Amino acid sequence: MDNEVTPEYKKAIITLLYQLADDDYLFSYRGSEWLGLAPHIEEDVAFSSITQDTMGHAKLYYTLLEELGEGAVDSLAQLRPKEERCNSLLVERPNGEGYYKEAPNYDWGYAVARNFIYTTSKKAKMDALKASSYAPIREVAVKISTELYYHQMHWTTWFTQLFTATEKSRSRMITALQEVIKDAGDLLSYGKAASHITSCELIEQEAAVKKRWLAIVTPTFKAVEIAIPVLPKPIMNGRNGQHTDDLTSAIETMSEVYRSDLTASW
Amino acid sequence: MTTTGLYEAHIYEVLDTVKDPEIDTVSIMDLGMIERVQVNNGHIRIEVLPTFSGCPALTIIQQNIKKAVEQLEDVREVSVVFINHPTWTSDRVTEKGREGLKQFGIAPPPRFLQEDGSWHVDCPYCGSTYVTLENIFGPTACRSILYCKSCKNPFEAMKIISTSM
Numbered sequence: 114m115d116n117e118v119t120p121e122y123k124k125a126i127i128t129l130l131y132q133l134a135d136d137d138y139l140f141s142y143r144g145s146e147w148l149g150l151a152p153h154i155e156e157d158v159a160f161s162s163i164t165q166d167t168m169g170h171a172k173l174y175y176t177l178l179e180e181l182g183e184g185a186v187d188s189l190a191q192l193r194p195k196e197e198r199c200n201s202l203l204v205e206r207p208n209g210e211g212y213y214k215e216a217p218n219y220d221w222g223y224a225v226a227r228n229f230i231y232t233t234s235k236k237a238k239m240d241a242l243k244a245s246s247y248a249p250i251r252e253v254a255v256k257i258s259t260e261l262y263y264h265q266m267h268w269t270t271w272f273t274q275l276f277t278a279t280e281k282s283r284s285r286m287i288t289a290l291q292e293v294i295k296d297a298g299d300l301l302s303y304g305k306a307a308s309h310i311t312s313c314e315l316i317e318q319e320a321a322v323k324k325r326w327l328a329i330v331t332p333t334f335k336a337v338e339i340a341i342p343v344l345p346k347p348i349m350n351g352r353n354g355q356h357t358d359d360l361t362s363a364i365e366t367m368s369e370v371y372r373s374d375l376t377a378s379w
Numbered sequence: 380m381t382t383t384g385l386y387e388a389h390i391y392e393v394l395d396t397v398k399d400p401e402i403d404t405v406s407i408m409d410l411g412m413i414e415r416v417q418v419n420n421g422h423i424r425i426e427v428l429p430t431f432s433g434c435p436a437l438t439i440i441q442q443n444i445k446k447a448v449e450q451l452e453d454v455r456e457v458s459v460v461f462i463n464h465p466t467w468t469s470d471r472v473t474e475k476g477r478e479g480l481k482q483f484g485i486a487p488p489p490r491f492l493q494e495d496g497s498w499h500v501d502c503p504y505c506g507s508t509y510v511t512l513e514n515i516f517g518p519t520a521c522r523s524i525l526y527c528k529s530c531k532n533p534f535e536a537m538k539i540i541s542t543s544m
Contacts, residue, residue, distance in 0.1 A: 158524070159516035166520055169433025173463070252463040255542055259466060260432060262544035263515055 125313040126247050127181055128199070128306045132352055133238070134174035135200035138190055139360070140231055141167040142367050143204060146213040152221055159267060163228075166260045173253045180249075191368035195361050199304070201351045203231060203296040205360040222275060222282070222289035229272040229333075230293050232264050234300050237325035238316070246314040269333055276337035287339070294342040301326060301344065304352025385453045390416045390423060397447050400439045401519065405479035407440060411471025414462060421455035423448055428467035430540075431520035437461065469540040485522065486536035500536045502527035510534075 118126075144164030151157040175186040183189060206227075209219035239261060242254035275282045301322050303310045311318050327341065334341045349355040394416075395408040407413060407427070415426040425444060429437050441459045448457045469488035472480070477487035481503040489498035500523075501508050507529035514524040515538070522535040 155514045155524075158514055158518065162516035162520055165433040166431065167433070169431065169520075173432055249463070252466070256429075256432060256463050256466045259468070259540045259542060259544050260520075263538070267515065 121309075122313050123181060125306065125309050125315055126250070127178065127183060129303065129310050129315050130174050130178050130181075130250070131199040132303065134171050134178065134189070135198050135351075136204055136231075136235075137167050137171035137174065139198075139200045139204035139363060141165075141171060142363055143206075143208055144228075146208050146217075147219065147224060148213075150213070150217055150219060163264050163267065166264065170253075170257050170260075173256065177249050177253065187371065191364075191371040193364075195356045195364065196354050198354065198356060198360060198364075199352050200356075200360070201296075201300045201302075202298070202347070202349055202357070203227060203293065203300055205351070205356060205363060206296055207359050207363075220285075220289060222285040223292060225268065225271045225275055226286060226289040226293045229268040230290075230297055231300070232261070232268045233329045233333075234297075234326050236261055236265050236329055237301070237322050240325055241317050241322050245316060250315065273333060273337055276339065290339070290342065295345065298345045298347030299350045299352055302347060302350060302352055304350050306352070385418055385421065385451065387416045387418055389451060390418065390425070390448060393447050393451060394425070394444065397440070397443050400436045400443070402480065402483050402485065404482045405476050407444070409473050409476030409479055411473060411476070412440075412467065414465070421453055423454060423457045425457070425459045426462045427459060428465065428471075429461050429463075430467050434520050466542055467540070468542060469537060472537070480537060484534055486525070486534060488537040489539045498539050500525060502530060502532065503534055503536075504532050505530040 141164050144160060144167065148161050148164075149157060151160050171190065172186060175189045178184075178189055179186050208224060209217070211218040213219075236258075239254045239258045242250055243258070245251045245254065272286075276286045277283070301319055303316075303319060307319060310316060316322070323344065331341060349357070391408065391413075394413055395406045397407050399405050399407065399410060410430065412428050412430065413425065414428050415424075417424040425448070427441070427444070441461070444459045445457050448454060470490065472488060480487045484503055486500045486503040489500055491498070499508070500510060500512075502510055502525075505527065507527055509528040511526050511528060512523065513526050513533070517524045517535055521537055523538055524533065525536055526533050
């Protein structure tokens with residue numbers, strides 16, 4: 114089943130790995146900004162645990178990139194500028210107004226909606242990646258799925274509860290979901306390299322993964338009696354290196370300590 | 380005929396002395412983390428399965444394995460590598476490991492995932508089945524937080540991890 118690693122095949126693997134790695138890295142960063150701010154202490158424990166797992170997932174992908182000669186894991190995560198990043202728009206969006214150390218005015222409804230949409234789409238991708246032509250990707254997808262199981266259960270519970278608790282929570286979730294979906298156009302896109310990635314059979318076509326995603330979320334949307342949102346066509350596509358300035362500031366904050374002494378052993 | 384006297388069995392004995400950095404009643408052998416040991420003329424290669432992807436103890440474990448094995452006579456070089464295949468699952472924890480976890484106050488991972496996805500944990504202190512799940516997530520990536528209604532103790536349980544998830 115494993116193809117020989119020709120230069121063209123290798124290029125496709127690297128392109129896909131950057132998308133997967135950068136998505137989890139930024140998603141984890143946004144999660145870390147919630148530390149100490151979640152609605153109650155049990156949620157703080159759960160959310161930070163999920164965030165830690167997710168940073169581990171990013172590391173698994175960056176490690177595969179390191180093994181393919183792309184550079185050291187830490188510099189891949191910390192030092193690449195905005196233009197080289199391949200994460201989706203959804204994960205670079207800030208958590209809300211303010212700054213986490215000072216007057217963070219973050220919306221929990223937005224966090225739950227984003228985490229639910231991100232996690233379910235990640236699940237769809239992992240299921241598809243289990244059939245990847247590249248064995249190291251298949252293996253990582255199996256590994257990640259064992260942990261993702263708990264993440265998906267967690268965000269599905271919150272998503273369902275906030276949609277069905279009170280009229281106020283429902284209306285706030287409807288608004289939050291609209292905000293999230295607006296940015297979700299490139300979430301299940303592979304960008305301009307799509308045909309190359311899929312012809313190498315690294316992952317199935319975008320439409321097939323979208324179908325998987327629909328099958329995953331349909332029971333939840335049915336339960337909360339909300340129409341399943343249609344993922345829009347991307348206005349900007351993060352897979353092609355198109356990003357907002359929010360990504361620049363996220364990278365700057367995240368890598369501040371690392372950049373302060375590049376030779377230090379952390 | 381000469382022999383270095385260095386065999387895989389010796390390495391495994393040493394590996395059983397390398398403890399989980401946070402749970403000193405279980406070794407990395409007990410946790411089922413060691414997949415393969417290769418000995419080749421003083422060069423040792425040890426393949427380790429990471430438990431949870433984001434666990435910060437993994438690097439410490441890697442260093443501790445290296446240090447412990449380097450103490451053996453006739454060892455020239457030790458490489459400790461993490462591999463992703465097979466995936467670590469919680470049923471790799473041995474009988475001795477399950478006992479070790481209990482001694483520490485952590486319920487061992489549930490053995491079977493029932494068909495409906497449910498699983499069951501007993502209190503590690505009194506053995507009662509009358510427990511409630513407070514939080515699937517806990518203070519470390521591998522543990523959940525529970526409460527025993529019988530002996531009124533909060534306790535932790537190792538999460539079930541299965542490739543069927």
